[in-house]
Amino acid sequence: MRNDPTSQQGGSFYQRDRSWHPPAFTPDYKTSVLRSPKYALLSLGNTVSEMTGPVFGHDMLGPLDNDLIRNHAQTGDPIGPRIIVHGRVLDEDARPVRGALLEFWQANAGGRYRHKKESYLAAIDPNFGGCGRTITDDEGRYWFRTIKPGPYPWPNGVNDWRPAHIHFSVFGHAFAQRLITQMYFEGDPMIWQCPIVMGIPSREAVEQLVAALDRENTLPMDTMAYKFDIVLRGRRSTLFENRMEGN
Amino acid sequence: MVQPLRRLKESPSQTAGPYVHIGATPNFADIAGVFPHDLGSQPLDAAVKGERIVVTGRVFDGSGTPVKDALIEIWQADAEGLYPGQGEKRGEADPHFPGWFRQPVDGATGVYRFETIKPGSAPYFDGRPMAPHITFWIVARGINIGLHTRLYFGDEDEANAADPVLARIEHRVRVPTLIAERSEENGQSVYTFDIRLQGENETVFFDI
Ligand SMILES: [Fe+3]
Numbered sequence: 001m002r003n004d005p006t007s008q009q010g011g012s013f014y015q016r017d018r019s020w021h022p023p024a025f026t027p028d029y030k031t032s033v034l035r036s037p038k039y040a041l042l043s044l045g046n047t048v049s050e051m052t053g054p055v056f057g058h059d060m061l062g063p064l065d066n067d068l069i070r071n072h073a074q075t076g077d078p079i080g081p082r083i084i085v086h087g088r089v090l091d092e093d094a095r096p097v098r099g100a101l102l103e104f105w106q107a108n109a110g111g112r113y114r115h116k117k118e119s120y121l122a123a124i125d126p127n128f129g130g131c132g133r134t135i136t137d138d139e140g141r142y143w144f145r146t147i148k149p150g151p152y153p154w155p156n157g158v159n160d161w162r163p164a165h166i167h168f169s170v171f172g173h174a175f176a177q178r179l180i181t182q183m184y185f186e187g188d189p190m191i192w193q194c195p196i197v198m199g200i201p202s203r204e205a206v207e208q209l210v211a212a213l214d215r216e217n218t219l220p221m222d223t224m225a226y227k228f229d230i231v232l233r234g235r236r237s238t239l240f241e242n243r244m245e246g247n
Numbered sequence: 248m249v250q251p252l253r254r255l256k257e258s259p260s261q262t263a264g265p266y267v268h269i270g271a272t273p274n275f276a277d278i279a280g281v282f283p284h285d286l287g288s289q290p291l292d293a294a295v296k297g298e299r300i301v302v303t304g305r306v307f308d309g310s311g312t313p314v315k316d317a318l319i320e321i322w323q324a325d326a327e328g329l330y331p332g333q334g335e336k337r338g339e340a341d342p343h344f345p346g347w348f349r350q351p352v353d354g355a356t357g358v359y360r361f362e363t364i365k366p367g368s369a370p371y372f373d374g375r376p377m378a379p380h381i382t383f384w385i386v387a388r389g390i391n392i393g394l395h396t397r398l399y400f401g402d403e404d405e406a407n408a409a410d411p412v413l414a415r416i417e418h419r420v421r422v423p424t425l426i427a428e429r430s431e432e433n434g435q436s437v438y439t440f441d442i443r444l445q446g447e448n449e450t451v452f453f454d455i
Contacts, residue, residue, distance in 0.1 A: 011334070012372075014254075015454075016257065016454065016455075017256065017257065018392075018454070020256055020257065020259055021257075021259050021260045021391070021392050022259065022260065022261070022391040022392065023391065024390070024391055024392065026391060029262075029389070029391070030389075031388050031389030032262075032389045032390070032391060033309075033389075034308040034309035034310050034312075034389070034444070034445060035308050035309070035314070035387065035388075035389035035390050035444050035445065036309075036389075036390075036391075036444070036445060037394065037444060037445055037449055037450075037452050038309075038445055038446075038449060039421075039449055039451070039452075041452050041453060041454035042415065042416060042451050042452070042453050042454065043453075043454045044395075044412060044415075044453040044454060044455050045372070045455065046372070046455060047369070047370075047371055047372050047377065047412070048324075048330060048334075048335065048337075048369050048370065048372075049322070049323075049324070049330070049369060049377070049380070049382050049397075050382070050395075050455045051334045052322075052330035052331075052332055052333065052334035052335050052346075053322070053332050053333055053334060053347075054322070054331070054332040054333075054345060054346060054347035055331075055332045055333050056286075060286075062282070062283075064281075065281075065282070071281050072278070072280070072281055090255060091255075092254045092255045092256070092257060093254060093255070094253075094255055103270045103271060103286075104270060105266060105267070105269040105270030105271075113266045113269060114269065114276075114278055115265075115266045115268070115269055115276060116276075116277065117265060117266075117316075118266070129269075129273065129278045129281050130269050130278070131269050131270045131273045131278060131281055131282075132281075133270075133282075167261075167263070167264060167266075167267070167270055169263075169267075169270060169271060173333055173334060174333070174334050175322045175382060175384070176455050178320070178384055178393060179257070179258065179260060179393070180260060180261065180262075180263045180267075180386055180393060181258050181259065181260055181261045182261040182264075196261060196262060197261075199391055200259045200261075205256065205259045206259070208256060208258055208259060209258065209259060209261070230258050231255045231256060231257050231258045232257060232258070233257050234254065234255075
């Protein structure tokens with residue numbers, strides 16, 4: 001069993017469709033120019049080193065980890081539009097990914113990050129830290145509460161601004177699924193002017209990162225809602241192998 | 248027409264950006280009090296079996312300048328070659344060993360440093376043993392999709408020579424980009440693994 005090759009191929013992941021992702025070299029996003037490998041990636045596929053991954057339990061979460069309105073509050077609530085972000089983490093076969101750790105970080109309502117390297121003039125909000133995390137439930141669902149981040153200028157072109165966005169880091173069931181991405185907001189015209197977003201080759205793929213305003217899930221007089229589903233790589237079925245092994 | 252497969256597409260990757268530390272290592276980013284400690288920065292439990300090692304190095308861009316805002320994650324087997332966490336079908340890994348660590352590079356020097364154990368050998372998908380290795384995942388501003396690579400150990404010549412992954416590197420001159428040289432620090436093995444994103448001696452990165 002220990003070195004039985006057939007027992008290890010089941011559950012390997014579908015090849016990543018790299019034409020759907022931004023390529024490494026996107027010269028309009030200037031920092032990518034010297035940070036993009038020039039050689040082709042070596043196709044490795046999955047070994048046990050890629051098909052395994054760390055486990056994060058719900059018990060590591062604090063009660064305010066998914067509440068960015070309260071988890072850094074000092075003197076009151078942060079300034080800005082209150083929103084709920086919710087959705088599901090699914091795999092490419094639309095199966096829920098349960099137990100996925102999501103980490104998120106963002107600027108405050110003025111577009112300012114709480115970071116020593118940030119040079120934007122917009123004010124720091126004393127009540128807003130800008131980080132949170134949660135773990136998906138058995139149906140792959142997650143939610144968190146935060147302040148809608150503002151757009152911000154960044155040193156790339158002479159006058160480039162990022163659309164409002166929330167950064168997401170996702171751990172699925174295996175290291176092969178590891179993903180960092182960003183969520184944008186429905187209706188924001190700045191999405192289509194951003195060199196980072198436009199590194200994604202197709203409009204359809206960009207739209208996968210745009211969260212929908214979800215009026216059905218707003219809390220009246222309290223909090224707006226956006227729905228954002230995340231898709232991780234899917235895995236091959238083990239059915240065929242089991243059949244070969246006669247079970 | 249044939250029946251559609253109706254598969255979803257993986258969410259496109261976006262750069263981790265310059266402020267990834269706010270989300271991944273908020274205590275390192277001076278955002279105290281939200282999480283008790285930065286995930287993946289926990290010291291190695293004294294009960295973990297295996298040889299203690301240090302893995303250190305820097306990430307260089309295509310001009311040879313150290314990258315000072317990168318975040319590195321490592322994932323590895325335990326001393327017996329078994330993976331902790333999920334997905335390991337061959338047996339139970341060391342329950343004290345998390346297998347996963349995460350560190351930012353130093354903002355002034357660009358140096359990263361992990362204190363871990365030397366992993367055992369795990370099998371390739373066809374059952375042949377792979378040489379001991381540590382999987383690296385590198386993200387930073389300017390990296391549009393996280394880069395996967397592997398550290399192999401400089402004092403494992405025999406195992407490295409038989410490693411089925413290293414054997415697939417057509418341009419043999421590139422193999423040393425994955426080999427960490429061993430030195431000693433207070434009697435402890437220190438492996439130096441520099442990652443070159445581009446240019447001379449560009450590290451071999453994998454499509455996994
Ligand atoms: Fe950002």
